[in-house]
Amino acid sequence: MSDADHEPSRTRVPMPMAAMSDPHMSDAAKHPARVELIIAIAFVLALGFFALFGAAYWQNWSPWMLGGSVGAGLFLLGFGMTAWGKYLMPQGPFVEERHVLAGTQDERDAMSAALVERTAVVVRRRKMLGGLFAAGAGIFGIVALFPLLRSLGPLPGNSFELTDWREGTVLVDANGRPVRRDTLVPGGIMTVYPEHTVNARTGFITENGQAIDQTVLLRLQDAPFKTSQGPEDWTPEGYVAYSKLCTHLGCPVGLYEQELELLVCPCHQSMFNIRNGAIPQFGPAPRPLPQLALMFNEDGVLAAQGPYHQAVGPGFWERTT
């Protein structure tokens, strides 16, 4: 539909507000007095509820008293106001003409001409200046990115491959106690950290210890056994340790289905078969949880034979298999 055949009214629209004899200016309600009474009651009740809120705050009553009173008061106030607008104010309906926003073709041409012709005059004559300005602005844009982006954090390097586990690192629980032969009964499970990440006195665990090094230690029946990731001597006395970071999105694999010998990630339900090298049985996790080779050291406590043989946690571009 073209606006050409419509006479565009550019006049702003005054609204009739004073002609009280006009039927459209009268209240919308059939019984205005009754509506007015209801609104008045709502407003009075609102006042009461706000007073109740004041008292509740003053006396430090429970949050549901605070929310209930102020919510009820606001609701009644809003209800009354809406009813006032809907039933006791002129309803019309009123009509407002749209004015056409677009100008004439001449006006548009004038603007385009100003843009194009002036640019042509200025830039065509001073091509070198234009080029130099563009180069300067562009280079500024690039170098400005360095402090804006590069200062935010360190380069990742190969840090995603590293954990605090080394050859001989002792496994400790969240209270800093090492694991002895009889710490877990067959079927038991616990979370362990490298010894130096846990402060045994305060119970404080370093960020890396919690977020990266966290390892789940289990003891299975029928020791010894071999997994798909390592030989029998990685699992002394039936103890087997896997990274606790799910290979899907890095949640801690915190659920243990003892009968089926499955570790389950509560985030997206990936399941890992612990007897068979934590191969994923179900869910979106793509890789087994890396296994930590264990040994009992000369003090008779569990220690790592070495670092994880691959990066723990979810996949990323630089990860090699």
Next chain:
Amino acid sequence: MSTTAAETKRSARAALGPYGHVGRLVDELDERFGVAKGGRVLLDKIFPDHWSFMLGEIALYSFVVLLATGVFLSLYFVPSTNQVVYHGVYKPLDGQWVSEAYRSTVSISFDVRGGLLVRQMHHWAADIFTGSIVLHMGRIFLTGAFRKPRELNWTIGVTMLILAIFEGFIGYSLPDDLISGTGLRIGYSIAESIPLVGSYLVSFLWGGHFPGDIIIPRFFLIHVLIIPLVLLGLIAAHLGLLVRQKHTQFPGEGRTEHNVVGSPMFPTFAAKTTGFLLMVTAATALLGGLAQINPIWQFGSYDASKISYAVQPDWYMGWLDGALRIMPSWEFAGFGHTIPFEVFLPSVVFPGLIFTIALLWPSIERRVTHDNEIHHLLDSPRNRPKRTAAGVAMFSLLFTLFGASSTDVMANFFHVSLNATLWFFRIAVIVVPIVAGLVTYQLCREMQGVHGIGKRKRAVIVRRSAEGEYTTVPAAPRPGDERTELDPEPVPVRIDIEPLGNGEILQPEVSPTGVRQVTR
């Protein structure tokens, strides 16, 4: 002088002119800023009366609630992950290592008077904010309100939805509790999954490895300053365009492409919308006071090696979580690199695709319809079966994914295996949108053929004559039937007000402005 005080008052009032102090104020303002002409136009702006137009108002007013409650919360919240030992009124946490962010949030909940109410209002208002944006967007989409000339406003709206989702996610991550920390860990792994740049992205954003000690302060700044500021600017643009281009309206008697029919800004709409602002605030206050949300003291402070069962994000992130759950484990590994497609596709590519389609929808549709006209009258969804079917298919896709985000809870609740639940959703996510789209298309087509649909039907009286012949007579119209909203009969008048010198009012018979009032 022997004049009494009353007479002085009267003469002073007379000196002010017929409109008293208000008139004087308008005079003063207009002399300086020229407000009278534009201000009058604003007071007269017409708002169409239709319930679906209030969905956007809910979004606007819940944003107002978010700003007000958010300022209150920021007075007490400490954006720091420094670990401290908790000693406070909540005894089950006593002696535990918690972060300062967590401790201050627990303190807002238990020590600050009214703090728990405001915290829960803020959280509820955020859920209402995103929800009303989605509903408002659905209304705009299904009625074709995004068509020329309003494509830019649609784009602004979709951008605000994206920002609102980020703002919500960042906001509920701030308390550093066990559940939000797990969400943050998932967000970190999602960003890490992006090929080539992933590890740099997370390393820069988190200032090193997860969790680090910088992410909560950075998220705090983004949450309280950057995104709200952008949202405020976009809201201003959204509403500015709305005033400039005027409202759309549904077709009806007396409504054309060249007018807007409804109630004036002042006083009718102003009263109704103020009431509505109060009621939206009331809803958040009632929810915040009566319905518990995010009881972080039960979850405990974040510890990356702990986790709880039934870990679900807020509702507006649910579709992404569902997509992550049902995706098969298709990691690519080779050539010395890894591309975790099982993460990258559902949580980066898929939402990117959805939002790109949403942002570009006006031009996509125009490419199909070749419709380059200006539209101010809205479509009825049944009259645009293909668009309606596409919208319904999209919504059912997203809501099926939302359902898939609680596979574990469903499996537990219905006592079916997790495997069956997972495969149910893998199939449903393909089948449901197709079926829903086709059914919608067919329904729209059939509704088009029904005469007088959407109008109240007049009763028909069936009479049996003495000979046994049946005749039908339409019943007399009931009072409600007579009320056609706008009578096509035009339109006597609009009455201009021209106060004369003697205090009377001049009422010209013919409107010079084209303003019309229509009898109903």
